[in-house]
Structure formats: C-alpha cells, structure tokens
Amino acid sequence: MDALLLAIAFFFGLVAQQLRLPPLVGFLVSGFVLQALGKSGGPTLDMIANLGVTLMLFSIGLKLRLKTLARSEIWAGTSLHTLTVLLIFTPVLVGVSALLGRVAGLDWTTALLVTFALGFSSTVFAVKTLTDSGDMGAMHGRIAIGMLIMQDIFAVLFLTFSTGKIPTLWALPLLLALLFGRKWIQGLIGRSGHGEMIALCGLFIALVIGAEGFTAVGLKPDLGALFVGVLVGSHPKAKELSKSLVGLTDLLLVGFFLQIGLQGALTMQAVLWSLFLVCLLPIKSLAFFFILTRFHLRARTAWMAGFSLSTYSEFGLIVLALAVGKGWIGSDWLVAMSLSLSLSILIAAPLRRKAELLYDPISEFLRRFETKGQHPDDLPIETQGERIAIFGMGRVGVAAYRALSERFPSKVIGFDRDEEAVRKHREDGRNVLMADATDSDFWERVQVKHNIDLVVLAMPKHSANIHAAEALKRHEFEGVVAATGKFDDEVKELRALGLDTAFNLYSEAGAGFANHVTRVFSEQRPDLASIWQGMEGSG
Numbered sequence: 001m002d003a004l005l006l007a008i009a010f011f012f013g014l015v016a017q018q019l020r021l022p023p024l025v026g027f028l029v030s031g032f033v034l035q036a037l038g039k040s041g042g043p044t045l046d047m048i049a050n051l052g053v054t055l056m057l058f059s060i061g062l063k064l065r066l067k068t069l070a071r072s073e074i075w076a077g078t079s080l081h082t083l084t085v086l087l088i089f090t091p092v093l094v095g096v097s098a099l100l101g102r103v104a105g106l107d108w109t110t111a112l113l114v115t116f117a118l119g120f121s122s123t124v125f126a127v128k129t130l131t132d133s134g135d136m137g138a139m140h141g142r143i144a145i146g147m148l149i150m151q152d153i154f155a156v157l158f159l160t161f162s163t164g165k166i167p168t169l170w171a172l173p174l175l176l177a178l179l180f181g182r183k184w185i186q187g188l189i190g191r192s193g194h195g196e197m198i199a200l201c202g203l204f205i206a207l208v209i210g211a212e213g214f215t216a217v218g219l220k221p222d223l224g225a226l227f228v229g230v231l232v233g234s235h236p237k238a239k240e241l242s243k244s245l246v247g248l249t250d251l252l253l254v255g256f257f258l259q260i261g262l263q264g265a266l267t268m269q270a271v272l273w274s275l276f277l278v279c280l281l282p283i284k285s286l287a288f289f290f291i292l293t294r295f296h297l298r299a300r301t302a303w304m305a306g307f308s309l310s311t312y313s314e315f316g317l318i319v320l321a322l323a324v325g326k327g328w329i330g331s332d333w334l335v336a337m338s339l340s341l342s343l344s345i346l347i348a349a350p351l352r353r354k355a356e357l358l359y360d361p362i363s364e365f366l367r368r369f370e371t372k373g374q375h376p377d378d379l380p381i382e383t384q385g386e387r388i389a390i391f392g393m394g395r396v397g398v399a400a401y402r403a404l405s406e407r408f409p410s411k412v413i414g415f416d417r418d419e420e421a422v423r424k425h426r427e428d429g430r431n432v433l434m435a436d437a438t439d440s441d442f443w444e445r446v447q448v449k450h451n452i453d454l455v456v457l458a459m460p461k462h463s464a465n466i467h468a469a470e471a472l473k474r475h476e477f478e479g480v481v482a483a484t485g486k487f488d489d490e491v492k493e494l495r496a497l498g499l500d501t502a503f504n505l506y507s508e509a510g511a512g513f514a515n516h517v518t519r520v521f522s523e524q525r526p527d528l529a530s531i532w533q534g535m536e537g538s539g
Contacts (some may be wrong), residue, residue, distance in 0.1 A: 027257035052252030057205035059139040061229020073295035078150035085119040120313030140304035151470040153313040199244035274339035285310040299366040307355040311344040388415035392459030437468035457483035
C-alpha cells in the first residue's frame with residue numbers, strides 16, 4: 001500500500017469521523033477516489049484485505065456459541081430469507097432485463113445466480129458497526145451474527161460445488177486432529193501470558209493452524225480461522241485474546257474497504273444496475289423483519305437485526321467473481337455488485353446509527369407484526385422491588401454491585417446482555433438478569449420511571465453507555481444516573497447528556513489506589529504517618 005493510498009484513506013476516514021459517520025464510509029469513498037485517479041489495489045492490498053477478513057472471522061469464532069446456530073430463527077430464518085430473496089428478486093431482474101432488451105444480457109439462469117449473490121449481507125459491515133456500537137452482545141447483535149455465519153456457510157458450499165474443488169482426503173483427519181487437540185491449542189493461550197505474546201498466539205492460531213491448515217486440505221482459509229476460533233472460544237482468556245487483535249484487525253480491514261471501491265472499471269450499464277439494486281434493499285430489510293417476527297422475536301429486536309443485515313455482501317462479490325471467471329455472466333455484473341455493495345454500506349452506515357430513533361415513532365405500528373408467544377431469550381423483566389439498577393456486570397459493574405449491596409441490601413439488581421455472564425453471576429449468588437440497556441422496549445417493560453431510583457451505566461463500550469443514557473432521557477427518567485468512561489472526552493460527552501455524574505475510570509482508580517495505600521500505610525506504620533501528618537500541619 002503506497003503513500004497515496006494511506007493519505008487518501010486517512011483523510012476521508014477522518015472526514016467521515018468528524019461527520020459522526022463510521023470511518024469505513026470514508027474508506028469506501030477513498031476506494032472510489034483512487035479508482036477515479038487510475039490507481040489499482042494490487043497483490044499487497046489484496047493480501048491486507050484477506051488477512052483482515054480472516055482475523056475478523058477468527059474473532060467472530062471466539063465469541064460464537066454453536067448452540068446459537070442451532071436455534072430456529074438462525075438456521076430456518078436465514079434459509080427462509082435466502083429463499084424469499086430468490087423468489088422476489090429473480091423475476092424482478094428478469095422483468096427489468098426484458099424491458100431493457102438485449103443490452104441487459106440477463107436470462108433466468110444468470111438472474112438466479114445474481115439474486116443468490118444479492119441475498120448475502122456484509123459480515124464486515126455488521127461486525128464493525130455492532131462492535132463500534134457495543135451491540136455484539138445484544139440479542140439483535142447475536143441474531144445478526146448467527147444469520148451471517150449461516151449465509152457464509154451457504155456461500156462456502158456454493159463455491160465448493162461450483163468450482164468442483166473437493167477437499168483432499170486429509171480434510172477429515174485435520175478436522176478430527178483439531179477437535180481432539182483442542183485442549184492443546186487452548187493450552188497455548190494459557191502459556192502465552194499477556195501483551196504482545198497473546199496477540200502473537202492469536203495470529204498463530206488463526207493464520208497458521210486455522211487458515212493455512214484448511215488451505216492445505218482444499219478448504220477455505222477464512223473458514224479455518226472461524227473454526228479454530230470456535231474451538232478456543234471457551235478458554236477463560238478468549239476475551240483478552242480477542243481484544244489484543246482488535247486494533248490490528250481494524251487496521252487490516254481498511255484494505256478491504258479500499259479494495260471494494262477499486263473493483264473494476266465503471267460503465268454506465270453497471271452504474272444503472274447498481275442504483276437499481278440499491279432500490280431493492282428495503283425489500284431485503286423488510287424480509288428480515290417479517291421473518292424474524294415469525295419466530296416470536298419482538299419488533300424492536302427484528303428491526304435492529306434487519307438494519308445490521310441491510311447491505312449487500314463481500315461474499316456476493318466472490319460468488320460473482322467466480323461466475324465471471326467461468327463465463328457465466330458478464331464482467332459488468334461484478335462492477336455493478338461492487339458499486340451496489342459500496343452504496344449499500346454508505347447508506348446503511350448512518351441509518352444504522354439512527355435505527356433506534358427511527359424505530360421509536362413507528363414502534364406501535366411495527367408491534368402489530370409480532371406473533372403470539374415469547375422467545376425464550378426475550379421474556380419480560382420481572383423485578384422484586386429493587387431500586388438500584390447496574391448495567392454491565394463486568395469488573396466495574398461487579399465492584400459497584402458489591403459496594404451498593406452492602407449499603408442497600410436487597411435493593412440492587414444487575415443487568416447484562418451476555419447470557420453466559422448472567423448465568424455465572426447467578427451461580428455466584430448475585431441478583432442479575434439478562435437485558436439490553438440500549439433497548440428502548442426494555443425501559444418500558446421495566447417501567448424505569450416508576451420502579452428505579454438510581455441507574456449505574458458500567459458497560460465496557462462507551463457507545464453502549466451513550467445509547468442507554470439517551471434511552472433514559474427519551475423515557476423521561478427522573479432518578480439519578482451515573483456512568484463511567486475511560487477517557488476525558490468520553491466523560492465530557494456523558495456529562496453533556498445531563499447525567500448526574502460521570503467519572504474517568506482510570507483517574508478514579510488511581511485516586512482509589514492512593515487512598516487504599518495511605519490507609520494501609522497508616523495502619524502498618526502509624527508512627528511515621530503521624531510524624532508526616534504533623535510535618536504537613538506545621539508547614
């Protein structure tokens with residue numbers, strides 16, 4: 001990647017950030033600008049982009065639980081959506097092609113292939129936006145990721161059968177070796193300590209054991225990274241491993257977004273088709289919403305998941321690239337797909353940030369589409385007279401829970417949106433329920449305005465605390481709200497929302513540690529402590 005690519009990517013990424021848009025929007029624009037300047041990606045950019053996607057899938061695997069894919073809304077919902085898109089989009093494309101005449105060059109077979117590619121949603125976009133907003137652990141985030149994994153499996157199966165490449169005879173022994181060697185692989189994580197070694201361990205597991213191992217036996221490398229990620233995801237240090245790779249993964253994904261804008265030469269036909277394909281996106285989004293509500297999910301959950309999936313996909317590009325290479329369709333369709341993918345992300349990125357605000361005014365109408373019955377993970381919130389609610393039961397949340405419970409017994413309840421974390425807290429005797437503080441429906445179900453006096457926002461993602469504070473404001477909460485931030489600008493943003501208190505975790509931790517040291521010193525060496533205090537008083 002030369003200096004011009006870096007400069008333009010940084011400039012447009014910075015502009016997007018200043019406009020309160022995800023930086024990935026700026027990276028996409030950078031790709032178009034570079035393409036207009038006659039630049040091409042080249043093998044280096046391809047390698048960077050592929051590494052970014054591979055590490056991203058490894059990170060997904062670390063957080064994925066296989067039982068998620070076994071849920072009906074995931075495997076059946078994804079299958080129904082793919083079928084729905086095929087049944088609706090295919091005749092539409094054929095009809096438009098017939099109106100345009102021979103210039104479109106699209107018959108039923110090619111239309112079916114193009115439609116299949118359009119059914120996928122962008123894994124990179126969804127993971128980035130869900131991570132940035134702190135929604136990866138939310139119910140709609142888990143559903144979106146599960147459906148994306150199912151789509152990726154469909155794509156891998158298609159690519160395998162269409163290319164005629166059958167995995168080698170060593171594929172099964174490799175899978176068995178990885179399964180039986182899972183404890184050994186996890187042992188590498190435990191022995192790697194912290195810092196750069198755990199990050200290097202993650203790269204070794206993802207790129208060498210996973211990606212290269214699968215490549216050697218004729219399987220897709222990114223599928224290998226996902227597979228080994230799932231294998232080691234239950235290790236206690238999996239979360240630390242994931243965090244150690246976040247910065248590198250995000251940096252490498254810049255190459256992916258640049259690559260999209262650099263795909264192929266533009267033609268008027270490709271531009272027009274891409275604009276038409278973008279016009280079909282609302283149908284794709286509504287299909288997600290309608291299908292997910294058939295599985296007893298609340299309207300808000302289906303709405304938010306649908307927004308995360310309302311793009312076209314990088315896997316669609318891979319499918320069409322294969323089709324172009326085999327001469328099944330013209331190259332204009334690859335360019336059209338690239339443009340529609342870019343435009344779908346450009347449109348979806350700012351809308352995804354406002355999905356909650358867009359939902360609220362029409363929530364009553366959307367709830368009419370809910371089906372009878374309740375999803376097991378979406379049961380009503382039942383409190384027992386608690387008046388203090390702590391959101392985010394990580395280290396900070398647990399510390400706050402302990403301190404407040406000692407002072408106000410039976411008046412404290414904790415909430416977390418990680419099912420596994422909630423289970424462990426309840427096993428340890430803590431009063432913790434699963435809930436999403438960014439969910440506007442939650443505040444209505446718990447009747448926060450009347451039942452809660454103090455809310456503590458201790459979620460690890462700053463954006464999640466911001467969204468929760470905004471939800472409290474919309475529901476006219478009159479109690480006390482306290483929140484945490486890791487940086488001064490985060491604390492400033494929280495206070496600007498009118499919170500009663502917001503404090504910097506690092507500075508407060510330093511002050512707390514100093515007070516603790518002073519107390520211990522006074523207890524252990526009262527003679528010196530009294531002398532020093534006397535000197536300070538005389539001074």
